[in-house]
Amino acid sequence: MKTLETLTFECETGNYHTFCPISCVAWLYQKIEDSFFLVVGTKTCGYFLQNALGVTIFAEPRYAMAELEEGDISAQLNDQEELGRICRQIKRDRDPSVIIWIGTCTTEIIKMDLEGIGPKLEKELGIPIIVARANGLDYAFTQGEDTVLAAMTHRCPEYNAQRYKQNQNSIEDIDESNITLVKSTRSLPNKQEQNNCxxxxxxxxxxxxxxxxxxxxxxxxxxxxxxxxxxxYIELPSLGKGVYVCGVNPFLSRTATTLMRRRKCQLIGAPFPIGPDGTRAWIEKICSVFNIEPYGLEERENKIWKGLKDYLGIVTGRSIFFMGDNLLEISIARFLIRCGMIVYEIGIPYLDKRYQAAELSLLRDTCIRMNTPMPRIVEKPDNYNQMQRMHELRPDLAITGMAHANPLEARGIDTKWSVEFTFAQIHGFINAKDVLELVTRPLRRNTDLGRLGWNNLSKQALTI
Incomplete structure (x- = not known):
């Protein structure tokens, strides 16, 4: 089997066939505990959030909908007055440390000036108001988080090197005995290097x-x-010249750009910590930037691979096709190739080759190492064309958005929802098992159905 020396990139329709990016509220409002998210959109947006977030609506979550009516769209109402009324109620009922406005497609179409209204209400209410655009016209599924973090970057305090050095010296004085103990087992960078990390x-x-x-x-x-x-929110990290930043997700290119250009941080371009191979490469890259010799990573990675032996027996030699939805496709595909799978195509809604350069390089090296063909990478794929290619290739599994799962199952192609990888814990050494658990579930289901004597038609009826 021959391998290509370079990856092949293509771009098709220019449309996003993905989940709506306002769904980022589902995980961000839980992560930022003292925040409140206000989604400015139509009733359709509210219905979507209610269904996407499920039963959490009964847990008094810290998000709400500012629903646009005919009067708002026809400019008969004052946007600042209406949003001010809602935000005053939020302050009175919840008293958050920050209010984050999420602009939707409708706010883009009617040209609502959220960036102009926000600072005025922030001054009036005395609560920070961050404006983030998460509309499906311009952004794919997980890029909603990207726009929120990029906007939040501007609110981080300025890094003071002298003050940080004084704090580090006081901490080192307290922990001097512990540091001496560690030095006896392995070498550490000197104090000057530690202060610069x-x-x-x-x-x-x-x-x-x-x-x-x-x-x-x-x-x-x-x-x-x-x-x-x-x-x-009140514990946001200090940013500025002398601060190194590193991302953990491949869909945060706008945040990375803002950190470099606006806050003058230094970006560490590393593969993402998904799978044992990616996690090791991520740590090694960070260590190299700080002139630290990595310790025990090879043994750590090998131990994880040994624990995945049962899953590897299921996926080795199987083929997989990524339709493209959450921008995690390249990282997951690279890990699955390392597990022994054959990836026919990696569909991805948006690809920033600069931000994912290290990940793409690791993908290429993994294909060469595993002696498997380089996958085809298609940005903004056309779903109709993808269906034709899957009909010809007949992959064992397709990672797809929810809209296409049942049609593919009806055509005899097993599927897994890409959104499940977004909400699952897939980062780091320990969670590599969870990725393979998701991937192998439909494959194991087929094996179990075969043992029961179910024919293909029965399986399809059960799935649908």
Whole structure:
């Protein structure tokens, strides 16, 4: 089997066939505990959020809809007065530390000046108001988080190198005995290098996963100074010249650009910590930037691979096709190729080749290592064309949006919803098992149905 030396990139229709980006509210309002999200849109947006977020509407979540009526759209009502009335009620009932406005497609179409209204109400109410555009006309599914974090970047305090150095010196004095103990087992960077290791990670992850990544870096003597977003708005990390930033998700290119251009941070271009291979490469890249020799990563990765042996027996030699939905496709495909799968095509709604350069390089190296053909990468894929290609290729599994799952199942192609990978814990060494659990579930279902003697028609009826 021959491998191509370079990856092949294509672009098709220019349309986004993805979930709506305002769904980022579903995980961000839980991550930023003292926030309140106000989605400015129509009743359709409200219906979508209610269905997308499920039963959480009964838990008094910290988000609401500002529904646009005919009077708003026809400019018969004053936008500032109406939004001011809603925000005053939010302040009275919830008293959040920050209110985040999410602009939808309708606010774009009627040219609502949210960026102009926000500062005026912020001054009046005394509560920070952050405006983020998350409309489906310009952004794909997970890019809603990208626009929120990019807007929040401007609210982070300015990094003061002298003050940080004083704080670090006081911490080192307290922990001097612990540092001496660690030095006896392995070498650490000198004090000057440690003081320069100002690292901020960006990307919204569950607290448990963020803690795992913090611990992995602490094993390499790298202390994470903060996360964007933080658990609380008032604890946003300091940013500025001398601060290194590194992303944990591939859909945060706008945030990365804002951190570099507006806040003058230094971006660490690393593969993303998805799968044992990606997590190891992510840590190694950060260590290289801080002139630290990685310690025990090979053993750590090999231990995880051994624990995945049962899953690898199911996926090895199987083929998979990514239709494109959440911008995690390249990272997940790279991990699955390392697991022994054959990836025919990676559809992705939007691809920033600069931000994902390290991930694309690792994908290429993984294909060469596994002696498997380079997958075709299609940006903004045309779903009709993809259906034709799947009909010819007959993959064992397709990762797809919910809209196409049942039609593909009816044609005898097993599917897995891409949105499940968005909400699952898939980052870091420990969570590699969860990725394979999602991928193998439909494959294991087929095996179980075959043992029961169900024919293909019965399986389709059960799925639909």
């Amino acid at each position: 100002i690292l901020v990670l960006f990307g919204s992850l569950p607290s448990t996963v963020a803690s795992q990544l913090n611990s992995e870096l602490e094993r390499q003597s790298i202390r994470v100074s903060g996360w964007l977003p933080s658990q609380r």
